Amino acid sequence: MAGTTRPGLYVHVPFCRTKCPYCAFKSTTETARIGDWLSALEREAEGRRGLFGWYDTLYVGGGTPSVLSDADLRRLMGTLLGTFHFTRDLEATIEVNPGDVDEAKAELLYGLGFNRISMGVQSFVQPELEFLGRRHNAARALWSFDVFRGAGFESLGLDLIQGLPGQTVEARLESLKRAVELGPEHLSCYELGFEPGTPFYEARRKGKLSPPDGDAAAEGFLATSEYLEDSGFLHYEVSNYARDERHRSRHNRKYWRHVPVLGLGPAAHSFDGRTRWWNVPDVAEYCRRLGSGDSAVQETEDLGPDQLRLERLALGFRTREGVDRKNLGDVARAQSLLDRLVMEGLVTVSDTRVQPTREGLCVADGLARGFCDL
Amino acid sequence: MAETRNFSIIAHIDHGKSTLADRLIQKAGLVTERDFRDQILDTMDIERERGITIKSQTASLPYRARDGEEYVLNLIDTPGHVDFSYEVSRALSSCEGVLLLVDATQGVQAQTQANLFMAMEHDLEIIPVINKIDLASADIDGAKDQIDRDLALDPESAVLVSAKTGEGVDELLEAIVRQFPPPIGDPTEALKALIFDARYDPFRGAVASCRVFSGAVRSGDIIRFMFTGKTHRVEEVGRFQIERVSSESLAAGDVGYLIAGIKTVADTRIGDTMTLDDRPADEALPGFRESKPMVFSSLYPVSSDDFMSLSESLEKYELNDAALVYTKDSSSALGQGFRAGFLGLLHLEIVQERLEREFNQSLILTAPSVEYHFHLENGSMLSVDNPTYYPDPMSISRAEEPYIRASIYIPDRYMGAVMKLCLERRAENSQLEYPSSGRLEMRFDMPLAEVVFDFYDRLKSVTQGYGSLDYEMLEYRTSDLVKVDILVNGERVDALSMIVQRDRARTRAVQACERLKETIPRHMFKIPIQGAIGGKIISRETINAFRKDVTAKCYGGDVSRKRKLLEKQKKGKRRMKMVGNVEIPQSAFIAVLKARDE
Numbered sequence: 001m002a003g004t005t006r007p008g009l010y011v012h013v014p015f016c017r018t019k020c021p022y023c024a025f026k027s028t029t030e031t032a033r034i035g036d037w038l039s040a041l042e043r044e045a046e047g048r049r050g051l052f053g054w055y056d057t058l059y060v061g062g063g064t065p066s067v068l069s070d071a072d073l074r075r076l077m078g079t080l081l082g083t084f085h086f087t088r089d090l091e092a093t094i095e096v097n098p099g100d101v102d103e104a105k106a107e108l109l110y111g112l113g114f115n116r117i118s119m120g121v122q123s124f125v126q127p128e129l130e131f132l133g134r135r136h137n138a139a140r141a142l143w144s145f146d147v148f149r150g151a152g153f154e155s156l157g158l159d160l161i162q163g164l165p166g167q168t169v170e171a172r173l174e175s176l177k178r179a180v181e182l183g184p185e186h187l188s189c190y191e192l193g194f195e196p197g198t199p200f201y202e203a204r205r206k207g208k209l210s211p212p213d214g215d216a217a218a219e220g221f222l223a224t225s226e227y228l229e230d231s232g233f234l235h236y237e238v239s240n241y242a243r244d245e246r247h248r249s250r251h252n253r254k255y256w257r258h259v260p261v262l263g264l265g266p267a268a269h270s271f272d273g274r275t276r277w278w279n280v281p282d283v284a285e286y287c288r289r290l291g292s293g294d295s296a297v298q299e300t301e302d303l304g305p306d307q308l309r310l311e312r313l314a315l316g317f318r319t320r321e322g323v324d325r326k327n328l329g330d331v332a333r334a335q336s337l338l339d340r341l342v343m344e345g346l347v348t349v350s351d352t353r354v355q356p357t358r359e360g361l362c363v364a365d366g367l368a369r370g371f372c373d374l
Numbered sequence: 375m376a377e378t379r380n381f382s383i384i385a386h387i388d389h390g391k392s393t394l395a396d397r398l399i400q401k402a403g404l405v406t407e408r409d410f411r412d413q414i415l416d417t418m419d420i421e422r423e424r425g426i427t428i429k430s431q432t433a434s435l436p437y438r439a440r441d442g443e444e445y446v447l448n449l450i451d452t453p454g455h456v457d458f459s460y461e462v463s464r465a466l467s468s469c470e471g472v473l474l475l476v477d478a479t480q481g482v483q484a485q486t487q488a489n490l491f492m493a494m495e496h497d498l499e500i501i502p503v504i505n506k507i508d509l510a511s512a513d514i515d516g517a518k519d520q521i522d523r524d525l526a527l528d529p530e531s532a533v534l535v536s537a538k539t540g541e542g543v544d545e546l547l548e549a550i551v552r553q554f555p556p557p558i559g560d561p562t563e564a565l566k567a568l569i570f571d572a573r574y575d576p577f578r579g580a581v582a583s584c585r586v587f588s589g590a591v592r593s594g595d596i597i598r599f600m601f602t603g604k605t606h607r608v609e610e611v612g613r614f615q616i617e618r619v620s621s622e623s624l625a626a627g628d629v630g631y632l633i634a635g636i637k638t639v640a641d642t643r644i645g646d647t648m649t650l651d652d653r654p655a656d657e658a659l660p661g662f663r664e665s666k667p668m669v670f671s672s673l674y675p676v677s678s679d680d681f682m683s684l685s686e687s688l689e690k691y692e693l694n695d696a697a698l699v700y701t702k703d704s705s706s707a708l709g710q711g712f713r714a715g716f717l718g719l720l721h722l723e724i725v726q727e728r729l730e731r732e733f734n735q736s737l738i739l740t741a742p743s744v745e746y747h748f749h750l751e752n753g754s755m756l757s758v759d760n761p762t763y764y765p766d767p768m769s770i771s772r773a774e775e776p777y778i779r780a781s782i783y784i785p786d787r788y789m790g791a792v793m794k795l796c797l798e799r800r801a802e803n804s805q806l807e808y809p810s811s812g813r814l815e816m817r818f819d820m821p822l823a824e825v826v827f828d829f830y831d832r833l834k835s836v837t838q839g840y841g842s843l844d845y846e847m848l849e850y851r852t853s854d855l856v857k858v859d860i861l862v863n864g865e866r867v868d869a870l871s872m873i874v875q876r877d878r879a880r881t882r883a884v885q886a887c888e889r890l891k892e893t894i895p896r897h898m899f900k901i902p903i904q905g906a907i908g909g910k911i912i913s914r915e916t917i918n919a920f921r922k923d924v925t926a927k928c929y930g931g932d933v934s935r936k937r938k939l940l941e942k943q944k945k946g947k948r949r950m951k952m953v954g955n956v957e958i959p960q961s962a963f964i965a966v967l968k969a970r971d972e
C-alpha cells in the first residue's frame with residue numbers, strides 16, 4: 001500500500017492545437033510562443049535546481065504536450081536531465097493526443113526516456129468525439145495505441161470522458177469495452193464537467209445541454225466501476241483504474257498523499273509537505289516574469305495542521321487507501337457517524353484506516369464534509 | 375415659563391396617528407423641509423419597511439397659540455396594532471389627554487375601542503378626531519354616529535382633520551391647548567419621576583424616558599431608583615424633539631429623558647420611580663401592570679457558542695420592549711436558550727427581527743405555543759406553555775385551551791374563502807355584519823392556538839392582502855389536546871414538539887414533516903422524518919441519500935480549491951444543528967412555522 005515519498009516533477013505544457021468546448025484549463029493555441037515558454041521554463045528549472053533531491057516521477061502534462069516538435073521535446077528533456085536528479089526506476093509519463101503521433105514520434109518519446117503514456121482518447125464512439133469537439137477519430141486512437149506498444153511502451157493509459165448528455169449506461173460501457181479490449185495498463189474515466197467560462201457551461205446555462213441527473217450519474221459511475229473491476233482493473237481513485245497496484249499512477253498518488261511535487265510552467269502547483277505555491281497561469285506573463293529575472297510564483301500558502309487535516313480528508317476519501325483514523329476528529333461523534341456509514345456500505349473500517357467502498361467513492365466529497373468539523 | 379400640554383395620539387392601526395404627528399411637528403417647525411420625511415417618528419427601519427409604528431415616540435413641540443401664549447406640547451405617537459398595546463398604556467401614564475383618531479373611511483374599529491377604555495382608566499381628557507376627511511370615501515356622519523353610539527363620546531366635539539393635507543390641524547392645535555388640562559405638580563416638592571420607557575445607547579448606557587410628576591431634576595443630581603434602591607449621578611436631562619436636546623432641568627409636568635451612566639441594564643426598570651437621593655419622596659408612583667403574554671416560543675442561538683451574547687443582547691433589548699418576558703430554557707437538540715412570552719405573533723416576529731438587526735444575533739425560534747391548562751386526576755391544575763412540560767397523558771382528566779373572538783374585516787367577495795379557512799381552524803359561532811357596502815365583518819370564536827400557527831398568513835393569502843384581523847380573549851374551553859413529537863432519523867427533536875388538538879394532529883404532523891423534507895439537505899444516508907403521538911407514528915417522509923457527490927478531477931492544482939471549499943462548508947456547518955448524525959439548518963426550524971400558499 002505504501003508509495004514512495006520521493007518528490008515528483010511536473011512540467012506544464014500550456015499549448016493546444018484547438019480549444020475543446022468543455023475545457024476550463026489554462027491553455028493557449030498560440031503555439032508561436034513555445035520557444036519563449038521553453039526559455040522561461042529553463043530559467044525556472046535552473047532556479048529550482050537544488051530544491052529537492054532525487055525525483056522518482058516526471059509527468060509532462062498539459063495542455064497537449066504532443067504539440068511540441070521533436071526539437072522542442074529534445075530541448076525540454078535535455079534541460080530537465082541536466083538540471084535534476086532522477087532515480088533509476090523513474091516513472092516518466094507524457095500526455096499525448098492520438099491525432100499527434102506516428103511511429104517516429106513514439107520512438108522519439110521512448111528514446112527520450114518516457115516509459116508511460118497517457119493518451120487523451122476521450123471516447124471510442126464517433127458521434128461522441130464530434131460532440132466533444134475532438135480532432136481525431138476512433139480508428140486513429142486504436143492505431144496510435146498499437147504504435148506506442150510497437151515503440152516499446154509497457155505502460156499505456158487511456159483517458160475517457162463519460163456522462164455526456166443523454167448517454168445511456170449501455171453507451172457508456174460501449175467505449176469502456178473498446179478500451180478494455182486494447183489491454184491498457186491504466187484507465188482514467190472522467191465525468192464530463194460544466195465549468196464556468198467554457199462553451200459547454202454557457203450551453204447548459206441556456207438549457208441547450210443537460211447533464212445526467214444525480215441518480216443517472218451515480219448509476220453510470222457505479223456501472224463503470226463494476227464493469228472495469230470485473231474486467232480485472234483496480235478502482236484505486238474516484239476516476240482512476242489500474243491493471244494492478246504497480247500500474248497505479250505513481251506521480252498522481254503523490255498529490256493525494258501529500259508527497260512533495262515540484263511543478264514547472266504556467267499555472268503549475270508545487271508542494272513541499274507544508275507549503276504550496278503556484279505560478280501565474282498566463283503564458284505571456286509567465287515568460288515575461290522569468291525573462292526579467294522575477295519569480296513566476298503567483299501565490300504561496302502555508303498549511304497549518306487543521307488545513308493539512310482537511311486536505312487529508314478531501315483527498316483520502318477519494319482513494320481506496322482511504323483516510324488514517326487519526327484524521328477523523330472528535331472520537332465519539334466520529335464513531336457514531338462511522339457506524340452509520342459502515343451500515344450504509346459506504347466505508348469499511350480497520351484499526352487504523354477508513355476506506356471508501358465503490359459506493360463510498362461515489363460520494364467522496366460528502367464523506368469529507370461529514371467529518372470536516374469533528 | 376411656557377405652559378405645557380402632555381397628550382398621546384391613539385387609534386386603531388393605520389388610522390393616521392403618525393401622519394398627524396408629522397403635521398404637528400411641521401407646524402412647530404421642528405424639522406426643515408429638507409430633513410422631513412413621512413411618518414418621521416417611525417425611526418426604526420423595520421417600522422418604515424412595514425409602514426407601522428412599533429414603539430411609542432415622544433416629541434416636544436413649541437407652539438404659540440392664537441391667544442399669544444407660548445406652549446410646549448409633549449406629544450406621544452403610539453402604535454395601533456394590538457400586539458403593542460402595552461406601549462400605549464405606558465404612554466398614557468405620562469399624559470393628561472388623548473387625541474382619539476377615527477379614520478373616516480373605516481369608522482370605529484377594535485383598537486379604537488380598546489384604546490379608549492385605556493384612556494378612560496387613566497382619567498384622561500379625550501378629544502375625538504375624525505381623520506382622512508380628504509378622501510372621497512370619507513363618511514363623516516357615519517363616523518360621528520359611531521363615536522356617539524359605540525364610544526359614547528360627544529360627536530359634536532370631534533375635530534375634523536386630514537392628516538395628509540393638514541386641513542383642520544390649526545383648529546386641532548387650539549383644541550389641544552384649550553381642552554387638555556395643564557399638568558399639575560409642584561416643582562419645589564420632592565422629586566417623583568416615572569420611567570415609562572428606555573433604550574440602550576452603546577455610548578451613554580440606558581436612556582430613560584420619564585414624566586416628572588413633582589419636584590425637578592438637573593444634571594449633577596444624585597438620583598435614586600425607588601424600587602431597586604440603586605443611585606446614580608445624572609449626566610444629562612433633556613427633551614425629545616426629533617433628536618435628543620439637552621436642557622438644564624426637567625420639572626414637574628415635563629416629559630423628557632434622563633441619562634445617568636447606567637450601564638448595568640438591570641438597574642433601570644420600566645415603571646420604577648426616580649427620586650433624589652438627598653431628598654427622597656415618601657412613596658413611589660404606581661408602576662405599570664405587567665403585560666400578559668399570549669404566545670410563547672423559545673429562542674436559541676444558531677451557534678451554541680453565542681448563548682452569552684444572546685443573553686446580553688436580550689438584557690439590553692428588554693429595556694426598549696417592556697412587554698417581552700423571558701426565562702432560561704434548554705433543549706437537548708438546541709442547547710441553552712430562552713423561553714419567551716409575547717403579546718402576539720407580530721410581537722414575536724418583531725422581537726426576532728430586532729434582535730437579529732440591532733444586536734446581530736442569529737436565532738432559531740421554536741413553534742409558538744399558547745398557554746394550555748391541564749386538570750389532573752389528582753385535582754391540581756397545570757399551566758403549560760412549553761410542549762416539554764406536557765404532562766403524562768394518563769394523569770390528565772381534562773384539558774383546556776384559550777379561545778378568542780376573532781373579527782375579520784374583508785371585502786365581501788372573499789367571504790367563501792375566509793369561511794372555509796375559518797372552519798378548518800375550528801371556528802364556531804359565526805356572525806356576519808356589513809358595516810358598509812361591499813365590506814364584510816365576520817366574527818368567530820376560535821382557539822387562539824389556531825391563530826398563532828399560520829392563520830394570519832393564510833388569511834392574507836386567501837384575501838390577496840385585503841383581510842384584516844383583530845381579536846379579543848374569551849375564556850378557556852375544554853379541548854382534547856395531544857403532544858405531537860417530530861423524529862428526525864429516529865431521534866426526537868424536542869424543539870419541534872407541539873401541543874395540538876387531537877383532530878388537527880395529523881395535518882400538523884404531515885405539514886411539519888413535509889417542510890423538514892424540503893429544508894434538510896440530502897445526506898449520505900436516507901433520513902426518515904416522522905411525526906408521532908407517544909409511540910404511534912402518524913406521519914412520515916423520507917429524505918433520500920444523495921447518489922453522487924464527488925468531483926471528477928483532483929490533481930496538483932485542484933487540492934487547494936478543494937480544501938477552501940471544505941473550510942467554507944465547515945463554517946457553514948456551525949450554522950447547522952446536529953441531531954444525531956443529521957445536520958438541520960436554521961431555515962428548517964423556521965420553515966416548520968411558516969404557512970404555505972396553496
Ligand SMILES: Nc1nc2c(ncn2[C@@H]2O[C@H](COP(=O)(O)OP(=O)(O)OP(=O)(O)O)[C@@H](O)[C@H]2O)c(=O)[nH]1
Nearest residue numbers: 387388389390391392393426427454506536537538
Ligand atoms: N388620504 C389620507 N391618507 C392618510 C391620512 N392620514 C394618514 N393617511 C395614510 O394612512 C396610512 C397610515 O398612516 P399612519 O400615519 O402610518 O397610520 P398610524 O395610525 O400611525 O398606523 P400605526 O402606527 O401602524 O398604527 C398611510 O398610508 C398614510 O399616508 C389622511 O388624512 N388622508
Ligand code: SF4
Nearest residue numbers: 016019020023062063
Ligand atoms: S481538453 Fe486538453 S486538448 Fe482540449 S483544450 Fe483542454 S487541455 Fe487542450
Ligand SMILES: [Mg+2]
Nearest residue numbers: 391392426427
Ligand atoms: Mg404610526
